[in-house]
Amino acid sequence: MTDPQPTPPPRSPRLAPLGLALLLLTCRSERAGADDCAVILDRIVALELAEQGYSDPVLTRRKQQEFARRFVPELQRCEGLSLPPGARDCIARATSTEEISHVCLR
Structure with a gap:
């Protein structure tokens, strides 16, 4: 005869609210589109150039x-x-690239 498999312990219902909260946070956030990504890169480049002393728009x-x-x-x-x-x-x-990465995108 073989020993019966032990039954797993029941899942804790306390984890359900945590999972729901994480799901709601994910649903509230927006997804970046191609335009968003281009704007972020353009802004970083513009700020980097300004920090280096370049102000020529061309x-x-x-x-x-x-x-x-x-x-x-x-x-x-x-x-x-x-x-x-x-x-x-x-x-x-944003006034610096650090602000974009450490404040805006966190």
């Missing part, structure tokens, strides 16, 4: 286009990622 646009071509795979991976509430406004108001 140079800024040229660098933004160059980086958009260079980082196509990264921009594609960005699409669909979760954006925290208020991220778009925060990115538009």
Whole structure:
């Protein structure tokens, strides 16, 4: 005769509210579209150039286009990622790249 398999312990109902809360947080966040990802990259490039002392809008646009071509795979991976509430406004108001990465996108 073989020993019967032990029955697993019942799941704790206390984990259900935690799972529901995580699900609701995920539902409240928005997903980044291609335009969002492009805006984030453009803003980072513009801020980096400004921090280096460049203020020529033609140079800024040229660098933004160059980086958009260079980082196509990264921009594609960005699409669909979760954006925290208020991220778009925060990115538009950011005064440094650190603010974008450490405040707006967290």
